[in-house]
Structure formats: structure tokens, C-alpha cells
Amino acid sequence: MGEPVTFYFDFSSPYGFLAAREIDALAGRQGRETIWKPMLLGAVFKQTGTQPLTNIPLKGDYTRRDLAREARRLGIDFRLPDPFPFASIAAARAFYWLWDRDPAAAKDLARALLERAFVGGDDISKPAKVLAVGAAQGLDGGALEAALQDVAIKDRLRREVEGAVAAGVFGSPFVIADGEPFWGYDRFPRLEAWLETGGW
Amino acid sequence: MGEPVTFYFDFSSPYGFLAAREIDALAGRQGRETIWKPMLLGAVFKQTGTQPLTNIPLKGDYTRRDLAREARRLGIDFRLPDPFPFASIAAARAFYWLWDRDPAAAKDLARALLERAFVGGDDISKPAKVLAVGAAQGLDGGALEAALQDVAIKDRLRREVEGAVAAGVFGSPFVIADGEPFWGYDRFPRLEAWLETGGW
Numbered sequence: 001m002g003e004p005v006t007f008y009f010d011f012s013s014p015y016g017f018l019a020a021r022e023i024d025a026l027a028g029r030q031g032r033e034t035i036w037k038p039m040l041l042g043a044v045f046k047q048t049g050t051q052p053l054t055n056i057p058l059k060g061d062y063t064r065r066d067l068a069r070e071a072r073r074l075g076i077d078f079r080l081p082d083p084f085p086f087a088s089i090a091a092a093r094a095f096y097w098l099w100d101r102d103p104a105a106a107k108d109l110a111r112a113l114l115e116r117a118f119v120g121g122d123d124i125s126k127p128a129k130v131l132a133v134g135a136a137q138g139l140d141g142g143a144l145e146a147a148l149q150d151v152a153i154k155d156r157l158r159r160e161v162e163g164a165v166a167a168g169v170f171g172s173p174f175v176i177a178d179g180e181p182f183w184g185y186d187r188f189p190r191l192e193a194w195l196e197t198g199g200w
Numbered sequence: 201m202g203e204p205v206t207f208y209f210d211f212s213s214p215y216g217f218l219a220a221r222e223i224d225a226l227a228g229r230q231g232r233e234t235i236w237k238p239m240l241l242g243a244v245f246k247q248t249g250t251q252p253l254t255n256i257p258l259k260g261d262y263t264r265r266d267l268a269r270e271a272r273r274l275g276i277d278f279r280l281p282d283p284f285p286f287a288s289i290a291a292a293r294a295f296y297w298l299w300d301r302d303p304a305a306a307k308d309l310a311r312a313l314l315e316r317a318f319v320g321g322d323d324i325s326k327p328a329k330v331l332a333v334g335a336a337q338g339l340d341g342g343a344l345e346a347a348l349q350d351v352a353i354k355d356r357l358r359r360e361v362e363g364a365v366a367a368g369v370f371g372s373p374f375v376i377a378d379g380e381p382f383w384g385y386d387r388f389p390r391l392e393a394w395l396e397t398g399g400w
Binding site: 047048049050056057058059061062065066069072073165168169170171181183184186187189190200 | 247248249250256257258259261262265266269272273365368369370371380381383384386387389390400
């Protein structure tokens with residue numbers, strides 16, 4: 001089995017949501033594990049001078065249409081939460097807290113949070129909402145609530161975002177496999193071909 | 201046979217080059233003709249406040265790598281011309297002059313210009329280079345040289361660029377099929393599925 005592939009995403013990224021539903025199955029078909037690394041696009045966008053897709057004239061309208069089209073194709077009852085974009089700090093902190101204890105549970109929490117945002121339309125920027133989703137996943141509410149305010153977890157997330165930028169990540173989703181970067185949900189077929197063939 | 205699909209591109213767009221090599225075959229497989237509409241990304245980017253991909257930190261490095269990777273996959277001896285990005289006004293004017301006379305010849309000219317830029321590495325921003333490529337395609341050199349300075353052709357290109365922006369075009373390549381927009385070379389598989397199925 002090869003090295004794990006690293007899956008970078010922002011909890012507020014709708015294409016990241018679509019990608020999160022597929023990345024583990026894709027990697028698994030090619031005999032790979034995955035490491036999930038949520039990051040904060042706001043910090044990344046400062047590097048590239050860009051902004052959320054949906055805020056950009058023309059591109060924003062297209063993106064809304066493309067997301068709806070992709071979701072229909074996949075049979076997902078997709079919605080863009082309101083407000084959008086939203087702050088994903090609480091979700092990302094909760095993830096890293098849990099990842100260090102139980103990576104599989106952290107992925108389950110991430111999937112539940114993304115589903116709550118992009119199917120339920122809920123505002124997961126609110127810590128209370130993150131705690132509610134965590135409770136539904138059977139997590140210790142007191143420990144999770146403390147983690148969201150824990151300086152060590154705050155530092156951890158900051159380091160992870162810095163690490164993502166240092167690794168060249170500038171969007172969500174973004175996958176690095178054997179050192180090779182793949183940006184965007186629409187590059188997933190190419191990512192899988194790369195893993196299958198060993199590259200070209 | 202359905203309505204033709206409209207293929208928007210900028211002669212200075214490397215992903216537009218990759219797309220131009222495939223769009224007619226893709227459309228033809230689904231029983232469609234194509235209308236080619238070169239435009240000027242500089243004018244379009246003013247709408248969206250963006251800039252050429254290769255100028256953007258992180259994203260520029262990724263784009264260079266992704267282009268090289270895509271070209272290897274396709275067996276193309278790709279190079280990014282120097283200077284890049286370059287002005288594509290002369291190429292676009294030549295195209296529209298010829299399109300009104302012979303659309304098939306205009307596509308051949310466009311393909312030859314793109315090949316000259318992205319395989320030959322030549323600077324096709326220069327009118328002399330456009331004339332040389334035109335001569336190699338058997339075009340009337342005097343008529344083409346006059347066309348590059350013709351006010352009517354200049355106005356035509358300006359109107360086409362305005363029309364592209366009005367149609368929602370914000371990047372290259374960009375295809376509109378039966379009113380449905382598809383941005384990017386990496387959306388070509390989805391474009392073909394849409395044409396094949398009638399949409400979803």
C-alpha cells in the first residue's frame with residue numbers, strides 16, 4: 001500500500017463538501033488511506049489575493065449554477081447555506097481535537113457537519129451548532145466545548161493552515177498524492193488515474 | 201441535429217489551446233456543429249477583478265505544473281510562450297476577418313496560431329507572426345494585413361468581447377450549449393455528457 005493521500009478542504013467550501021463524499025472511496029479503490037486536513041480559505045486567499053467564488057461577478061452566478069448541476073447529477077439535495085460564505089473555525093477546531101483521538105470519528109464528524117451545512121442549510125459557523133452535531137455523533141459535549149476554546153487547539157489549527165499554504169494549497173478541495181498536487185473536485189478523475197498508473 | 205455549441209476562448213489561454221484541439225470532435229460525436237468566438241481575457245478579467253492564472257501566487261506554480269501534466273497525458277510537446285501572458289488582439293482580428301468568409305478556414309488558422317504559440321513557443325502577439333501563419337495557411341497576405349488595421353474588424357472584435365461578457369463568459373475556455381454554460385477544459389467530460397443526455 002502506498003503513502004496516504006492528503007485531503008485539504010474548508011468546511012465552508014461547497015466543492016469541498018462534494019469532494020469529502022468521495023475522497024475515501026476513490027483512495028480506497030487505489031489502495032490508499034487518506035489524511036484529512038481542514039483549513040481556512042480566508043487565510044489562504046490572503047496569499048493569492050482572491051476571494052470566495054460566489055462573491056465574484058459572473059463567476060459567482062456560474063458557480064451557483066454549476067454546484068446545483070453537479071448536485072443534481074449526484075442525486076444530492078444540495079443547498080448553499082445562508083449566510084454564505086461562513087466562518088468554519090469552530091468546525092475545523094472540533095475536527096483536529098477529535099482527529100488526534102480517533103481519525104475515523106473525526107471524518108464522520110466532518111461528513112456530518114458538511115451534510116448539515118450543504119444539505120440541511122444550517123449555519124455551522126456557530127459553536128452551538130458544532131456541539132449539537134457532535135452530540136448527535138455521540139461525542140463528549142463538555143470535552144468538545146472545552147476544545148473549541150483550548151489554546152492548544154487554536155494553535156494547532158493555525159499551524160495546519162500555515163502548513164497548507166506552505167504545501168502550496170490555494171483552494172478547496174486540494175489533494176496531494178505522492179507529492180503531486182490536484183486542485184478542485186473536477187480533478188478527481190485525474191487524481192484517480194494518477195494513483196492507478198503511478199503518474200505520467 | 202441540435203443547435204451549434206459556442207466555444208469561447210482567448211488565443212493566449214493555454215487551457216483554451218487544449219480545448220481547441222478537442223471541441224469539434226467532442227461536439228461532432230454528439231451531432232453538433234461549433235461556433236468559435238475568440239475573445240480577450242484582459243477585458244473579461246476587468247469584470248471579475250481577476251488576472252492571468254500564472255501571475256497569481258501559488259496558483260501560478262500549480263497551473264504551470266498542471267498544464268505540463270495535462271500536455272504529457274495528451275502527448276503534446278507543450279511550452280508556455282515567452283512572454284506570457286501575451287496580447288492576442290491580432291490573432292483574434294485575423295480570425296473574425298476570416299470567419300466571415302470561411303469558418304472552416306478560420307478554425308484552421310486558429311489551430312495553427314495556437315500550435316505556433318503553445319508548441320512552437322512563438323510570440324503570436326506580433327502582427328507579423330500572425331501574417332506568417334496566415335501565409336502558411338494559404339491566405340491572401342495583403343488582405344489579411346489590411347484586415348488587422350480595419351476599423352470594421354476592430355469594432356467587430358470589440359462587440360464580440362462585449363457579447364461574451366454579456367453571455368456570462370469569465371474565463372477561457374468557456375462553452376455554451378443549449379444555453380447551459382461550461383467553464384474550463386476540465387469540464388469537457390461534463391459538457392459531453394450533457395449533450396449526450398440532453399441535460400439533467
